[in-house]
Amino acid sequence: MPLITWRDADGREISGNVASGTNLMRAARDAGVPGIHGDCGGALACATCHVATDPVWAERLGPPGPLEDEMLDMVDGEWTPTSRLSCQILAHEDLEGLILIVPPGA
Template identity: 50%
Template sequence: MKATWTLPDGSIKTAEVAEGLNLMEAAVENDIPDIEGACGGCLSCATCHVFVDAAWAAKLGEIGTFEDAMLDATDVERTDASRLSCQIKMTAELDGILLTVPAA
């Protein structure tokens, strides 16, 4: 399965992502710039903030209470497309997901 990140400089990076891996872990493993994941995915840092392409957003389900609160603490102002990539687990349904890394 694949995920594609559009980086702040406009370049694009696509990587293979194992099923069940969250997209923050995948970004760190694939050296995606500006995705830090400082808290390791425990919803306490918001350093894995991404914008999810509109075509994929409905497949992610609702934002949880803690994720919603952390999105208010991101370095880049949140939008309707904002999610924390630590909360997105790769599934077959998300194969090909498109994400944008916000410019810090």
């Protein structure tokens, strides 16, 4: 159960241990993270689960898949080269300490 932290634009953080196999949109909603809506339930159809990481974590997470990459084009607000859709990231032990940035205006 890795410890995951969500950080908003003002530096406020919410952290929680997430069961392996849980997608990080669902985990954010369960933890009450503002700005992570997950309107499509993780079906890659809304991009309301947008997060970003720092470059080190982006490297460790790997690139978005092709469909995720297409959906990232629809992100409102702050897109970055390290943007991901959190419904497409599954928790596992190697993500211990991961920090996800919730974009401003999300």
